Amino acid sequence: MEGVTPALNQEAVKLLAANEPDWLRERRLHAWSVYERTPLPTTRLEEWRYTDLSRTLELDSLGLPPREAPRSLAVDRYPERLRNAMEKDWDASGHLVEMDGSVVHTDLLDDLRRQGVVLTSLQEAVETHEEFLREHLATEVLPPETGKFQALNAALWTDGILLIVPKGVQVELPARISRWTSEAGRAFFSRTLIVAEEGSRVSYVDECLSDDFDRQSFVSTGVEILARDGAQVQYVSLQRMGRGAFHLSQQRTLALRDATLDTLNVSLGASVARVDLNAQLLGAGANSDMLGLYFAGDDQHFDHNTRQDHIAPNTRSDLLYKGALEGRSRTVFRGIIKVYEGAQRTDAYQTNRNLILSDHARADSLPNLEIAADDVRCSHGATVGQLDEEVLFYLMSRGLDRRQAERLVVRGFLGEVLAKFPLGGVVAKVSEIIEQRLGAD
Amino acid sequence: MSDIPVLSIKNLHAKVADIEILRGLNLELKKGEIHAIMGPNGSGKSTLAKLLAGHPAYEATSGEVVYKGKDLLEMEADERAREGVLLAFQYPVEIPGVSIANFLRTAVQARLAEDEEVDLFDFQDDLVDRMELLEMDPSFAERPVNDGFSGGEKKRGEILQLAMLNPSLALLDETDSGLDIDALQIVSKAINVMREKDPDLAVLIITHYQRVLNYVQPDFVHVMVKGAIVESGGPEVATRLEEQGYEEFRVPAGA
Structure with a gap:
C-alpha cells in the first residue's frame, strides 16, 4: 500500500x-x-x-x-x-x-x-x-x-x-x-x-x-x-x-x-x-490543437507527458510544445500519438522543441507514434538545441548586443506558441512574464 | 576630418578555420563613394564582408582595418553596427517568431541612449516609407524575419533593414544574386535613394556579376582573386570583365 x-x-x-x-x-x-x-x-x-x-x-x-x-x-x-x-x-x-x-x-x-x-x-x-x-x-x-x-x-x-x-x-x-x-x-x-x-x-x-x-x-x-x-x-x-x-x-x-x-x-x-x-x-471530425510552453530556470524540473488518442475516423490533432531552459533546469517531454484501428483519415502531428540557454540545463524529448490504421497522415519531430551562433551574429550585426540578441531569439521561439493561441489576456500576460524572466539577469 | 577615409584596409590577411583566405588585401573607401569588388567564387569576397561585419569565425592575422579613424578589428559585431557598418547578408538568417517590425524597433532602440525610447510613430512612418520605396506589401513588416521568405524577399528585407538603420558604410554581399531584373531595379533604386538622403554614405558592393552595376553606378571597381585585389579602376573594369571573364586576372599582379 x-x-x-x-x-x-x-x-x-x-x-x-x-x-x-x-x-x-x-x-x-x-x-x-x-x-x-x-x-x-x-x-x-x-x-x-x-x-x-x-x-x-x-x-x-x-x-x-x-x-x-x-x-x-x-x-x-x-x-x-x-x-x-x-x-x-x-x-x-x-x-x-x-x-x-x-x-x-x-x-x-x-x-x-x-x-x-x-x-x-x-x-x-x-x-x-x-x-x-x-x-x-x-x-x-x-x-x-x-x-x-x-x-x-x-x-x-x-x-x-x-x-x-x-x-x-x-x-x-x-x-x-x-x-x-x-x-x-x-x-x-x-x-x-x-x-x-x-x-x-x-x-x-x-x-x-x-x-x-x-x-x-x-x-x-x-x-x-x-x-x-x-x-x-x-x-x-x-x-x-x-x-x-x-x-x-x-x-x-x-x-x-x-x-x-x-x-x-x-x-x-x-x-x-x-x-x-x-x-x-x-x-468523427473532432479536432484538438495542443499547445505547450515552458520556461525553466534554476533547478526547476518540468515533465510534460502527452497522449493523442485518435479513436474515431476523420479526426485531427496538432501538438506543439516549446520550452526554453536556463540554469540547471531539467525538462522532459514525452508524447505519444495513438491511432486506433478504424480511425482512418486521421491527421496527427506532434512537435517538441527545446532551446537550451545554459551549459547545465538538460532537456529530454521522447516523441512516439503507434498507428493501427493505414490511411493516416502523422508526423512527429523533436529538437533540443542551443542558441544558433549564426542567428546571434545576424542580430548583432544590426547593433543588438549579445544579451538583447539572445532575448529576441528566445522571445520569438516561445512566442510562436502564443501566436497560435490568440486568447485575450493570456498572450499579454504570458509575454510579460517571459519578458520579466529574460530581463531578470 | 573630412578627408579621413570611411574605410581603410591595409595589407589584410585573414583566415577562417585555419585556412588563409585574405592574402594582403588593400582597399580604401572615402565618404560618398561606391566601390564594387568583383571576383570569381572562392576569391574571398564574402570572407571580406563577414570579417568587416565582425563574424567571430573570421580572424584577421595581420594588417589593419581602420573605420573613420578607429580600429575596426577591435570592435565587436554589434558595436560596429551601431557605429554605422552594416552588412546585407548573402544568406540572411531566419528568425522564427520575431517580426521584422519588432526586430527593427529593437535595432533602432539599441542605437539610442539608455534613457531614450524609440518614438513609435516616427518609427512606423519611416518603416512604411522605406517599404513603399522597396515596393513591399505593408504586411511584410509583420512577418517573421526571413522565415519562409523567397530568395528575393530575403534580399529586399536586407535592404529594408539597411535603409532603416542609416549606415555610414553599407556592405552588400551578393545582394544582387537571386534577384530577377525587376527586383534588382527596386533594390538598386533603394540604394540610390539612400545615397541621395545621405550623400556621405559609402557603399561596398560585392558581386559576381556585372549587371547590378548597370543600376548602381560605382566610382571604383576592384577585381579580387585569391584573397587580394589584383586590379582597380573605374566602371570600365567591370565592362572588361564582362567581356573577357576572370581568366585574364587569374594571376595576382606582381606574382
Whole structure:
C-alpha cells in the first residue's frame, strides 16, 4: 500500500465524505481503493522514466489542508501576487477564486446565468448539481483507474470547479479561474469538470499561483473536459507557482463529433511540475490543437507527458510544445500519438522543441507514434538545441548586443506558441512574464 | 576630418578555420563613394564582408582595418553596427517568431541612449516609407524575419533593414544574386535613394556579376582573386570583365 501516510489514508477520505451523499462517499472510497492497490510509479515505467518520485515527492511529510477552510474571502484580503495577477484578467465571462483548496469567490455574467451557464465550486455543486456530478465526476472522463494520482485526486479532492455550458450557448469571454496556495507542507487536491454541451462554445483560463515554500507543498489538479458534438472549448492552464511547490496537473479531454477541444499548458513556476494530458478524439471530425510552453530556470524540473488518442475516423490533432531552459533546469517531454484501428483519415502531428540557454540545463524529448490504421497522415519531430551562433551574429550585426540578441531569439521561439493561441489576456500576460524572466539577469 | 577615409584596409590577411583566405588585401573607401569588388567564387569576397561585419569565425592575422579613424578589428559585431557598418547578408538568417517590425524597433532602440525610447510613430512612418520605396506589401513588416521568405524577399528585407538603420558604410554581399531584373531595379533604386538622403554614405558592393552595376553606378571597381585585389579602376573594369571573364586576372599582379 504505497503512498498511504499518516495524513493520506482511508480515514481522511471518510472524514471528507462524512456529510456527503452516499454515492459520492462510495466514489471516493472506490478511488481510494484504486490508489491503495496501484503501486507508486517508478522510473522503470516509461512514463516516469525521467521524473523520480522517490526523490522529488515528499508524500510522507505532507498534511491535508485545514478542514475549516473559509468559504468566502473579500478581495482586499487576497495576497498581493494573486491580486496583481487577477487585475490583468479584464474581459471575463466570470471569475472563480480558489484558496488553499477552497473556492472563496464566484461570479458570472447575468446574461450567461440566464442562459443556463453554470460556473460554481464543486462543493456547492454537490448540493445544486448533484445528479450532474453523479453522472460526470470522475466517471467517463478521468476515472480513478487512469492512474495512481488520478485516483488519489478523485478520493481526496476538497473543492474544485464545475463549468457547464448548455446546448448552443456561446460564451464570448473566457472564464477566469485563479487558484492560490499559501501553506507549506500540505497536499491540495482540486478537480475541474468542464462540460460543453452540443454546439456550445467556451474558453477557460486556469491560473495557479503560490508563494515560495521552505517545505514542499503538493498541488494536484484533476481536469476533466467533455466537448459534445460540435462544441468548441479552449482550455488554458497557466502554472506560476512558487519554488518548493510540486504541481501535478492531470488532464483528460474528450472531443465528440465535430467538436474542437484546444489546450494550452504554460509551465513557468514550481520546483517540480508534471502535466499529464490525454486528448481523446472520440467523434468523427473532432479536432484538438495542443499547445505547450515552458520556461525553466534554476533547478526547476518540468515533465510534460502527452497522449493523442485518435479513436474515431476523420479526426485531427496538432501538438506543439516549446520550452526554453536556463540554469540547471531539467525538462522532459514525452508524447505519444495513438491511432486506433478504424480511425482512418486521421491527421496527427506532434512537435517538441527545446532551446537550451545554459551549459547545465538538460532537456529530454521522447516523441512516439503507434498507428493501427493505414490511411493516416502523422508526423512527429523533436529538437533540443542551443542558441544558433549564426542567428546571434545576424542580430548583432544590426547593433543588438549579445544579451538583447539572445532575448529576441528566445522571445520569438516561445512566442510562436502564443501566436497560435490568440486568447485575450493570456498572450499579454504570458509575454510579460517571459519578458520579466529574460530581463531578470 | 573630412578627408579621413570611411574605410581603410591595409595589407589584410585573414583566415577562417585555419585556412588563409585574405592574402594582403588593400582597399580604401572615402565618404560618398561606391566601390564594387568583383571576383570569381572562392576569391574571398564574402570572407571580406563577414570579417568587416565582425563574424567571430573570421580572424584577421595581420594588417589593419581602420573605420573613420578607429580600429575596426577591435570592435565587436554589434558595436560596429551601431557605429554605422552594416552588412546585407548573402544568406540572411531566419528568425522564427520575431517580426521584422519588432526586430527593427529593437535595432533602432539599441542605437539610442539608455534613457531614450524609440518614438513609435516616427518609427512606423519611416518603416512604411522605406517599404513603399522597396515596393513591399505593408504586411511584410509583420512577418517573421526571413522565415519562409523567397530568395528575393530575403534580399529586399536586407535592404529594408539597411535603409532603416542609416549606415555610414553599407556592405552588400551578393545582394544582387537571386534577384530577377525587376527586383534588382527596386533594390538598386533603394540604394540610390539612400545615397541621395545621405550623400556621405559609402557603399561596398560585392558581386559576381556585372549587371547590378548597370543600376548602381560605382566610382571604383576592384577585381579580387585569391584573397587580394589584383586590379582597380573605374566602371570600365567591370565592362572588361564582362567581356573577357576572370581568366585574364587569374594571376595576382606582381606574382
